[in-house]
Amino acid sequence: MIGNLDHATLQHIWWLLVSVIGSLFLFLTFVQGGQTLLWQVAKNDTEKSLVINSLGTKWELTFTTLVLFGGAFFAAFPLFYATSFGGAYWVWIAILFTFIVQAVSYEYRRKEGNLLGSRTYEFFLLLNGSVGILLVGAAVGTFFTGSNFVLNDYNQSTWTNPLRGLEAAFSLFNLSLGLFLVFNARVLGAMYLVNNINFSSLPELEQRVRRSCLVSFICALPFLLYVLISLLIVDGYGFDAEGTVSMVAHKYLLNLLSMPWVLVMLLAGLLLVIWGVVLTSLKSGTRGIWFGGLGTVLVGLCVFFLAGYNNTAFYPSKVDLQSSLTIYNASSSHYTLTVMSYVAFVIPVVLAYISYVWKKMNFRQIGIDDVTGDKSYY
């Protein structure tokens, strides 16, 4: 069945799958957002424990989704994996570093003999939620602003900027996308905490969390607007039937116009996030996370679709246009994409058991009783 699909169709399917995984990751960064809210909303040890234990049942999902994102790129678009990770070395290493320290922080923060003290582990969580997500945004930003690499006849890359990827953080566009993601993660984090924590007897904490959702959203807005407006006016990297890459005026605006459903998704996504914020901050709802989450996924998908579909080079090279990566020239072979497409049938099963366990574990909200005495896990 899948074996009959042509290579180009499979390449489109895999760009879709990578986009879905990336967008789900952006939704799951509510964990990172929650980590950066910790020092603002939690004023004593009990409140801190509530926040940490609430996020603590979910952090591994975000982490694993990031790992899968890397793995899926490796399997489906290996030339991107090789060029970007080896080339934009420091930006990826810095992101990884923040995730390495995050992985131990939940478990070690309150354990006796943890060497560094709980404040250090809380700082690690803050670092992961701020610098980590900012750099993820900067790295995604290079899908539009381009990078500095050249490929030789054997498809081996040479990076031409000595900063090895950190230069991505010095672009206003990349930086804005990064900051938008940081604040959006905080919006989602607040929504999740409101959904998962039982605030009875802690009205002040509830008020602080609900307020932080709105404040973070307001902070995110200017960066979002800057990113959106830039995308509508900048020239982009397109390619023709022969695969020759050139600068195309208003490329991303053209993409939106030729794929109007992406525009619909973008607007729907933004409205959903706004509705989630309204529910969380202005009304006393607890279901904002589902609207905010779905909205984030939709906006994320638009970002990836604009970058990779409609004959657009998703990983452009500023220094040598013809080295730019497209979903056609960076992909795996027809055979490998076919095999991986069969494997992808597992995705609904995975999503099903994740939702089932999520429902079972979050059925009862987490309250003070769950974090006092011996009962607190983290």
Next chain:
Amino acid sequence: MDAIDLNMVTWAKAQFTLTAMYHWVFVPLTLGLSFLCAFMETIYVRTGNEEWKRITQFWVKLFGINFAIGIATGIILEFEFGTNWSNYSWMVGDIFGAPLAVEGLVAFFLEATFFAVLFFGWDRVSKRFHLFSTWMVAIGANMSALWILVANGWMQYPVGMDFNPDLARFEMQNFWEILFSPVAISKFTHTTISSFIVASMFIFTVASWYLLKGRHMEMAKKSIIIASVFALFSTGMTAVTGDSSAVVNYETQPMKLAAYEGLYKGERGAGIVAVGVLNHDKEPGDDADPFLFEVKIPSLLSLLATHDPNAFIPGIEDLLWGNEAENVMGVDAKIKRGKQAIEDLAAYKTATKAGNDDEAGLYLTRFNVNESYLGYGYLNDPVEAVPPVATTFYSFHIMVFLAAFFLLISIAYLYFAMKDTLQEKKLLLGIGFFSFFLAMISSQAGWVTAEVGRQPWIIQDMMPVAVGATNISLGNVQATFFMFAAIFTMLLIAEIKIMLNVIKKGPEGGI
């Protein structure tokens, strides 16, 4: 191809060694303890005995502390293929990426999802669902090992693929051949089952300490019974899978097999060195004796590797310069053919670029003749194909010796624990206390044997390590090396301190 900074390659290798070995401190415990916890919880659910619940929770707590740092050290390995081995990632990504993606999808999510239930779910879900989750964590952890070991097995024995000269990469032709390659299967079984020993030995060490101190005696004895049965089963299976590793090594990596035994001159009825000290001045091709001292068991190597005591096992020198009588082709001949392959590939690319299709077709036909020696074309001197013999030899022998110790200590522990006299055997407990540390040494030595023994190849016969590296300057790789060394060491110290605190405290409710 561009010139490669060999010094940088050395640092990149060192970094991979560092991060992989750190990761491997925690992984065997995860693989084995997850099953041990599942066994214990099964007993709890079946008997309803609360004591077993507290025993399970105690080991789950230690499991959790170890699990976190296992994840922290693991993420870097997945991305390190890209950061430090970019050319490798491109040239084999079409094959190597798939198992990594499958690992994430089918194994990591299983672990990540059910791990939350394992730690937080005691009061939130039913007993049976909690037990189910514990089993899912164990299965997920071991499934992730399957996929990464399939990937590793493919590097040792590249099958199911073909070289695409237009894109300059290897492409997958047969997924099943890669998944069920004999090397992948023996890697997976040998590595996971030997990890069960490591986890059992961890329980031996902690429980021995309790018995010596006269604390938590009941829990210690019960845990030892479970662990020793698991260890006995695993030691037996590890020996069987170890033997099948020898057979596939003979067939697929004869140079590695020769290095295990310090065998320079091939022979019929080759023996195994039971105890030996290598002569470090020995060079391939000279007349010096490879050993300063050795005790050999005759014919055993031939028997283990081929199941025929009189079979010919090629030595390092046969493999380097060939042995016509035994039909062994030398590395020197392979280098010539490999260099021809590289030349023809370059000529093919030039002709294609110039639009000269006839000429391109001619070069391609010539390239295909020597394609399977491609990797040898990057070597200049045959001796570059010899792995560090001393490291391979000693690590292999340390691993095997210690395996015998695990068998003996497991038998003794099971016997005396069943007789309920183990707590009186102070000397035995004193020895048993060191089990985990020895198991860790043995497990690490196993990886050293497998990975040092296959040098200089990143893909056996197809690509030397240096060709796979990223085009990056030395300073960057040095900086990240020290960064990872510092952070992992710090986290390891924290982990050990936390573990010791938990062990000192003992299980909740004092059993």
